[in-house]
Amino acid sequence: MxxxxxxxxxxxxxxxTSVVAASPRRVSVQGTARVMTIENAASCDISTTPxxxxxxxxxxxxxxKRVNDAANTIFTIINTSSNAQISRVTIWTDYGxxxxxxxxxxxxxxxxxxxxxxxxxxxxxxxxSNSGSTATNPHFIVTESCAxxxxxxxxxxxxxxxxxxxxxxxxxQETTCHVGGAHAMAVGYVTVDVVNSxxxxxxxxxxxxxxxxxxxxxxxxxxxxxxxDANVGNYAGGNPLVHIKAVPEGGAAGSGSTSLPYTFYDxxxxxxxxxxxxxxxxxxxxxxxFIQGGTGKFQTDYAIWREAAxxxxxxxxxxxxxxxxxxxxxxxxxxxxxxxxGATQASTTGGSIGLAALxxxxxxxxxSSVFPPxxxxxVAGWMxxxxxxxxxxxxxQGNNAYSSARPSQNYVxxxxxxxxxxxxxYDATSLxxxxxxxxxxxxxxxxxxxxxxxxx
Numbered sequence: 001m002x003x004x005x006x007x008x009x010x011x012x013x014x015x016x017t018s019v020v021a022a023s024p025r026r027v028s029v030q031g032t033a034r035v036m037t038i039e040n041a042a043s044c045d046i047s048t049t050p051x052x053x054x055x056x057x058x059x060x061x062x063x064x065k066r067v068n069d070a071a072n073t074i075f076t077i078i079n080t081s082s083n084a085q086i087s088r089v090t091i092w093t094d095y096g097x098x099x100x101x102x103x104x105x106x107x108x109x110x111x112x113x114x115x116x117x118x119x120x121x122x123x124x125x126x127x128x129s130n131s132g133s134t135a136t137n138p139h140f141i142v143t144e145s146c147a148x149x150x151x152x153x154x155x156x157x158x159x160x161x162x163x164x165x166x167x168x169x170x171x172x173q174e175t176t177c178h179v180g181g182a183h184a185m186a187v188g189y190v191t192v193d194v195v196n197s198x199x200x201x202x203x204x205x206x207x208x209x210x211x212x213x214x215x216x217x218x219x220x221x222x223x224x225x226x227x228x229d230a231n232v233g234n235y236a237g238g239n240p241l242v243h244i245k246a247v248p249e250g251g252a253a254g255s256g257s258t259s260l261p262y263t264f265y266d267x268x269x270x271x272x273x274x275x276x277x278x279x280x281x282x283x284x285x286x287x288x289x290f291i292q293g294g295t296g297k298f299q300t301d302y303a304i305w306r307e308a309a310x311x312x313x314x315x316x317x318x319x320x321x322x323x324x325x326x327x328x329x330x331x332x333x334x335x336x337x338x339x340x341x342g343a344t345q346a347s348t349t350g351g352s353i354g355l356a357a358l359x360x361x362x363x364x365x366x367x368s369s370v371f372p373p374x375x376x377x378x379v380a381g382w383m384x385x386x387x388x389x390x391x392x393x394x395x396x397q398g399n400n401a402y403s404s405a406r407p408s409q410n411y412v413x414x415x416x417x418x419x420x421x422x423x424x425x426y427d428a429t430s431l432x433x434x435x436x437x438x439x440x441x442x443x444x445x446x447x448x449x450x451x452x453x454x455x456x
Contacts, residue, residue: 043247044260044280044435050080050217052246053264053279056190057305057411058361060225061120063162063186068228071185072117075223075241077192079106084135085218086146088195089114090203091161093180093188095321096308096360099164100157103198105130105146120162120186123153137196139214139252145198162186181322181359189305189361192241194219196253209269209277211253215246225415225425235423242305242411246278261435262406267307281434282307282409284327284388288428289414290366293379296418300366302428306387307409308360323357324389324408331372333381339372363415385412385428409434 059073079085090101100119104112105128118124127150130143153161160170165186168178180188194214201208224238244264263269264279291298308321331339356370364370371383387410412428 043245044433046242046244046280046282046430046433048220048240048243049245050220051243052194052213052215052217052219052249053244053277054192054219054221055242055244055305055411056192056223057242057413058189058303058363059116059187059223060227060363061116061165061186062184062229063121063166067115067117067121070117070121071225071227071229072115073223073225074113074115075190075221076111076113077104077106077219077221078112079108079110079218080220081216081218082108083137083216083218084108084130084133084140085110085137085216086140086143086195086198087112087219088193088203088212090191090193091116091119091165091188092191092360093164093168094183094359094361095168095178095180097164097179098203099179099188100153100161101200101203102126103146103149103195103200104128105133105143105149105198107133107135116186116190120165123155123158123161125150125153127151139196139216142197142199145200149198178322187361192219192221203268206268206270206273209265210273213253213265213277215249215251215278217245217249219243225423230420234420235417237415237417237423237425239413239425239427242282244279244282247280248278264409282411283430283432283434283436284386284407284410285431286385286387286410286412286428287431288383288385288412289381289416290331290383291380291416291418292366292374297420298379298416298418301363301415302366302383302385303361303363303413303415303425304358304385304387305361305411306358306389322359324359325357327386327388328384329356329371329386330384331374331381332383333375333377335375335377337375337377339375384431387412 054077056073056075060071061073062071077087079087085106087104087106088101089104091099093099102125104126106112112126112128114126127148128146129148130146163172164170164180165188166183168180168182169175170177170179194216195212196214197212199212201212220243221241222238223241224236226236228234247258247260258275258278260275260278260281262281263275263277264281265277266274266281269276288302290300292300306324308324329340333339358364358370366383367374388407413425414428415423415425417423
């Protein structure tokens with residue numbers, strides 16, 4: 001009798017499981033419902049699985065020093081498939097302008113490590129070739145230009161790349177046209193796309209998305225940050241790259257369709273061609289842990305990537321993304337005390353508190369004025385981050401006549417270090433996904449600060 005009862009319970013459980021797997025279920029995130037499915041081709045959730053695009057949200061490279069003494073960022077690309085693949089690497093400024101791009105021919109199960117110090121300091125691009133390779137891919141359209149992919153940048157190209165990533169101008173003759181911010185180190189972000197050829201077409205050209213980009217989810221990768229300077233860091237950290245799948249997967253460039261509300265490269269595609277990249281959109285709302293101070297002298301930075309407005313033919317059009325607003329930030333200490341900063345937050349002296357703003361990529365420390373101040377109750381807690389730029393990055397530009405009402409895309413990685421020798425990087429928790437209406441970031445009802453009760 002007991003065995004029969006157990007078998008009956010197991011049968012009911014298996015039946016219930018099959019029903020859940022066969023149909024989507026709705027869950028509530030920040031008061032907004034979203035559909036979750038187990039099918040990879042219908043998921044908007046970002047996961048570390050083979051993908052069609054990889055994103056390095058933020059990098060720093062220290063120029064003027066030897067590689068052993070300089071801050072550096074290294075990332076790795078892996079081809080997990082039995083077919084040859086071509087990866088397009090694009091280096092973007094912190095205003096979201098493509099400063100340089102190059103192709104890497106990858107044999108089946110190939111791996112390619114790239115030191116951004118080598119690229120930006122020396123101008124040395126990874127050298128790859130399809131010569132002597134019998135590996136093929138049915139989606140390749142031409143591979144002749146892959147015979148000598150990579151190599152060294154010319155002195156003029158290297159000087160321009162360094163200038164864009166450090167001073168924000170393309171050359172000493174274009175001092176009024178800023179494509180990036182000014183910083184002591186070279187700063188920006190990197191994307192890696194699977195493509196069908198070694199064509200040198202610009203990522204600002206719509207033909208890149210309609211004719212060159214592919215949709216096979218085959219790439220994976222990671223990054224490592226190194227800062228050997230004992231005066232400012234002496235730490236290292238690493239994390240998987242952000243893996244962005246094509247939904248649905250597979251197919252030639254420009255083919256197929258997707259039910260995604262918008263896509264990762266949506267800002268680069270004109271009316272009528274929207275969503276042709278078919279890549280998952282990124283979310284807007286995150287929960288991020290911090291430790292700031294204490295006996296270990298903890299420091300926490302948030303590496304924040306943000307969707308900027310699509311640059312037009314003139315690079316100077318990127319000036320409007322130098323300081324994009326943030327919708328809301330709430331800092332909670334470990335006693336649940338909220339500290340609020342935001343444009344709608346009332347000031348004690350009347351008016352409102354100005355809201356912090358950031359460019360397309362940055363890594364501000366949690367002790368900076370970008371974030372609400374730390375309460376007096378402790379040195380640790382978490383932050384609610386609604387990074388939607390209120391339409392500043394998705395407004396109508398030229399042929400990009402899509403609605404500015406949708407939330408902008410963002411990503412957050414937590415950099416944490418202590419005692420000048422320990423470091424760790426990890427993803428902040430996304431509170432929704434890119435398909436959630438309003439980015440899943442509804443107005444947060446902030447509770448009243450709590451006071452600790454005296455221990456008797």
